[in-house]
Amino acid sequence: MCALVAGGCAAIPAETQPEAVPRERTGQPTQDVPEPAPGLDPLSVVREFVRASAQPTSDYAAARAYLTAGARAKWKPDQTLTVIEDEFSTVYVPENEQASGTGEEVVMVRGQHVGRLGSDSAFIASDEPVLEPVRLRRQPNGQWRIIDPPPAIMITVSDFAESYFRVPVYFFAPDSSVLVPDLRYVVARPQSGLPARVMDLLLSGPSNGLVGAVRNPLGEDASLESNVTMANDGALVVPLTGVGEQSEQEKELMAAQVVRSLQTVTTSRIRLLADGTALVPGHIDWRPSELPAYEAQASPSSDLPGLMTVGGRVYSLGSGAPIDGPAGSGEYQVESAAQSINGDQLAVVERSGPDVALRVGNYGSEGQLVELRGRSMTRPSWRPAASSRGESGELWTVVNGDTVVRVVPGADGRWVPQSVNASEVLSVGGISGLRLSRDGTRVAMIAGGQVVVASIVRAPDGTSVTLRAPRVLRPGELDSVVDLDWISQDTLIVATASDSVPVARVPVDGLRLDQFNSSNLTPPMRGITAAPGRPIVVADTTGLWTAGDVGDVWRPHNHSRPDAMPFYPG
Template identity: 30%
Template sequence: MRSPIRALAVAIATASALMLSACAGLPTSGPVNPGLPLEADTQPPDISFVADPPQPGATPREIVEGFIRAGSGTRGEWATAREYLTAEARETWDPSANVTIDDFSQREYIEAGDDSIVLNVTAQATVDEAGSYDDLGGDDLELRFGLAQEDGQWRISEAPNGIVLDDARFDVVFRSYALAYFDPTWTYLVPDVRWFTTTNPATSVASALLEGGPSPWLSGAVANAVPEDVTLAARTVPVRDDGTAQVELTPGALDLDRETLDRVQTQLLESLSGAGVSAVQLTVDGQPLPASRVETRSTRVPPQPLVLVEEGFGFLAGESLEPIADLSEAIVDAGPTAVQVSADQDAAALLRGTGAVARVDAVNGWADVDTRPDLIAPTIDTGNWVWSVPRSNPQGLQAFGPDGARVDVAGAWPDATRISAMEVSRDGTRVAAVVSDGGQPAVWVAGIVRDGGVPVRLGEPWMLGSLAGPGTDMAWLDATHVGIVADVAGDTNVVEQLVGGPADVVTAPAAVTTIAPTNQAFVPRLLDTRGVLYVRRGTNWGNASGDLRVIVLGTVQGTPG
């Protein structure tokens, strides 16, 4: 996914160019006045295209072309687009049913008859009525339109529900918002990325949270404090000038205890923060409900890189190494080739030079827990369970508990034939993996269903997107993005994949093997085969280890609570 600053700049430039080309009477001379500076936390403005209405005497093809263009005009619930429809079709067409994101240059209009037009599109992705993004990778779709004469003018009598936007317009008309749920222990907030128009997004976000529920792939993996009988009582969620969203709830909210109200308040406040909301006031029949935000645990990681060097294992601070008490010595002794340390830094998962997966803790030192052949780098979760799987057997996923228990995690990547990388999210509710079914490798995620904290199965896996080459390593960069190192025809790419959206691909230094997060979004660390540590600075990768040779670049699952 494009970084927020780049995405905003592209969106504003695209919208400006498109609106200028569509409008007449704008001044073309005079002084140039400076605009507002672009800050990192600037919210994208509500940019709405002004679509042209149908022109008198337009042909059937021109009517369909105009209707497709008018799909970018969201004001008045697509009022201009509805002018292209017959009176009857206006009552049945549902523009919010889905969005098809296509390649504009590949659109093909075919006149299938005097009253029929077929539009062939190359669909890159779709967004459904719940705001969920689905990567299609360039599928060919056929959209059929029936036309009829109404008052002597051609109008569309039959149209598929939804709208079609090319990717440039989609980036302006829609924006991603993260609905917030809890992990089952009510410790962490878990984002569920959705896409809504920038026209009154507070209403769309609040409605999705209060009336929809989590995405299907997260079913059973997250907790929702909102009861089924509590929904929005008003059609809109107004936001005051001071950033306070006024959320009117149905009377069922009066029966909620304070703890539940606080959790609902927390979910709404976190979900609406992307829509420019800084406070939430819950009401029933206009009367305020007492509620405040609950404390949740952060998933940020320490700023220093976690490394194995000749001097030992620990956090690299300048030229000094800060070991982890009761862990570093045991990790060095185990001879690891990959290391992931728990958030509390009291346990770790290792892939050893022998090929075995080991567990390390502050009490027992290290011990092998999985000696099956061809294991990939393991991952450790919030309960200090170590996850391990053979490269050639993705369904053989197992988890090893702190007390020595071993469980077979059911439902793991059922159609995959190979897995090359895997990592549990820092909130413990999701697992991401790079798998293939004998063909093109792809990035998948699945929710983790637990029983009393024990990971017993994965939910229905969801493909985020395909990779142009084999993926060699992956890491959760933050709560909503995974980073993947991929080998593409001998070149190294880093794929920054939004969980619930598109990916951004950047070129990396040669021979990179490992990726790790920093405490800054979109700034991963990389390690190459020579032991050089890199950090991205703008568009370049800078040497972050100097003359020091890094043997292993580790990751850590958060910061101590």
């Protein structure tokens, strides 16, 4: 984190905070920092040290003020940031665990982890307890100071929210032109330095959790030729180098990466240069509104109202009528179904005796029976098509809770199942739900009743797929999940069997949890669906309800039925 702050702010010569601290001077504050209040007891010194750690300026000079002179010079906290709950305590360790020398005390910081900010500036949720010993020594002037500080910076979640700013940094889906947000966090102040810090993150590549799951047109050779500056005419100048050999098409994708990544931290025009000239010939200044609709392939058309399964048939959420074809006529005993993002394809899990089977085909037509059977299958989920006019060539399901399968067209055009390496996810628990993100780079699952998000990494030759870097979101809070869906590319909507949190919204990094108004709902929930720009539809014990946002009161759906299970395309 120290390296990130120094690197981002070094590109702003007009500002003095935060300053880049030369490596040989680490531990020596570069500005005057007030000494702690006199007479603090050891417990208070440690608490104030944690609070001061929220100020990263000048190599955490405010926190170093609580250390002895020797510890200030030696302390080199690692590049991770430990985020803890606001309510934490400092207590003396038992007498038999205290330091043997006189004039010393060992204080334990006790609390609960929220997570940590990694060296890649991405947040990883955690609910482990905090038990961090801190050793102090009384100084000749009678003041207590820390002689053995923790190896990582500790910061409360409220201080983290105030001191760090969340920015989506953008990359591309591996085989389409869909932009993919990668949630990262940068030091919030000074605000004028945010564009430089965001560019540092973008040029460093995707976060560890998305490595191998996204494509980076900027590549490893791209860098800043000089500082990110504001021109006299108000444009933000981003002078790139190392991209001159790329095609104009690739440079347009680079422009999209930069402009979309910077749109949350500046309203200025972005002047994109490559070795002193326009990055894209004939187009030097950019605004987000000038970019193509790169997310269009990842969002269902407004012409598709969504569907629901009722009594073994598929119905329209828009009209309430059964859909055309065998899925709506009752020819199949439908357990669950999924419509492709463009609406042209339909996958159906049907009951066949004691087992279930999968059918895949065109919407409104008879589907091909796939050679895949089991005691149970999760509702299928479609991967987006490679182009806006193409059909999807892949859908996923989980068989018997322990086998993740993707179904793809074979050489003869028939759909065939292929296994997905999901060993890391299965270590969390059996999988009872799965939804592919509509950009095709992540998957959200219900494993052991918890929400797990993982990245999808494909072998270069396309022969194998692995679920990598699984993260459990809000462990301990979301532990009775019954259904989930993607409300946007980086945010999930979750339905649970809990009376206290029946419906919640959570970002893919799990930093926060927004609970929906539970008025009118009758727990437990049975299902939920969401999509960009669409009302959320939830199924409880009485039927279907809709809401637009967290504070909205749930309203009855126009075509509610007691056993209906809703789903939007995807």
